[in-house]
Amino acid sequence: NAGVTQTPKFQVLKTGQSMTLQCAQDMNHNSMYWYRQDPGMGLRLIYYSASEGTTDKGEVPNGYNVSRLNKREFSLRLESAAPSQTSVYFCASRPVNAGANVLTFGAGSRLTVL
Amino acid sequence: EDQVTQSPEALRLQEGESSSLNCSYTVSGLRGLFWYRQDPGKGPEFLFTLYSAGEEKEKERLKATLTKKESFLHITAPKPEDSATYLCAVHPPNAGNNRKLIWGLGTSLAVNP
Numbered sequence: 001n002a003g004v005t006q007t008p009k010f011q012v013l014k015t016g017q018s019m020t021l022q023c024a025q026d027m028n029h030n031s032m033y034w035y036r037q038d039p040g041m042g043l044r045l046i047y048y049s050a051s052e053g054t055t056d057k058g059e060v061p062n063g064y065n066v067s068r069l070n071k072r073e074f075s076l077r078l079e080s081a082a083p084s085q086t087s088v089y090f091c092a093s094r095p096v097n098a099g100a101n102v103l104t105f106g107a108g109s110r111l112t113v114l
Numbered sequence: 115e116d117q118v119t120q121s122p123e124a125l126r127l128q129e130g131e132s133s134s135l136n137c138s139y140t141v142s143g144l145r146g147l148f149w150y151r152q153d154p155g156k157g158p159e160f161l162f163t164l165y166s167a168g169e170e171k172e173k174e175r176l177k178a179t180l181t182k183k184e185s186f187l188h189i190t191a192p193k194p195e196d197s198a199t200y201l202c203a204v205h206p207p208n209a210g211n212n213r214k215l216i217w218g219l220g221t222s223l224a225v226n227p
Contacts, residue, residue: 004157042217043158043201059214090157102148105157 004106023091030096032074036087120218137202138184146205
C-alpha cells in the first residue's frame with residue numbers, strides 16, 4: 001500500500017522556469033492538500049481540494065496553480081518559479097468521513113529555485 | 115491572532131530519560147488538536163487527536179494530554195528510534211476540512227543511546 005506518492009523528490013529550477021509537482025494517493029481519499037514547509041514558518045497550506053472537481057486557495061496560493069485530475073491525483077504547478085518558492089512541498093490526503101481529521105502525507109518534494 | 119507555540123525547540127535526552135513536550139495555543143473553542151511525528155526527509159506521520167480538556171491518548175511510549183490552553187506529549191523511557199521532530203496542529207472553530215489547521219514549528223527530539 002503506497003499511500004501518498006510525490007514526484008519528483010528533488011528539483012532545481014532557474015528563476016522563471018515552470019514545473020509541476022505530481023501527487024497521487026491510492027487510499028480512495030476525497031480531500032487532498034498541498035503544503036509547503038519552510039524553516040521558522042511551519043507548514044502552510046497552499047491549495048486544497050475537498051473532492052474531485054473542486055479546488056480552493058489556502059494561506060499562500062500566490063504563484064501556484066493546482067489541478068485535481070481525478071480522485072487519485074492532485075498536481076501543483078509553478079508557472080514562473082521565484083527564489084521565494086524554494087521550499088519542501090508536501091502533498092496530503094484525508095478521507096471524507098475521518099472523525100479524527102487525520103492527514104496522510106507524502107514524503108515531500110524538495111525544490112530549489114536559483 | 116490564533117497561535118500555536120511549541121516548546122522547547124530542541125530537546126536532547128538520554129535513552130530512558132522521560133520528558134514532556136509542550137504545545138500551547140490561543141485558539142478558543144478548538145475543534146481538535148493533533149500531534150504528528152516527522153522524521154528527517156519524510157512527511158509528517160499522524161500520532162494522536164485530542165478533542166476536549168482532560169482527554170488522554172497513549173501509544174507505546176507516548177502519551178498526549180490536553181488542557182484548555184495546552185497539550186503535552188509525554189515520552190516515557192524514550193529510545194533512540196523516538197528521535198524525530200514532533201509537530202502540533204490545532205483545528206480552529208471556524209475552519210473546515212483542515213484547510214486552516216494552525217501548525218506549530220515543532221520540537222526536535224534527539225535520544226542518545
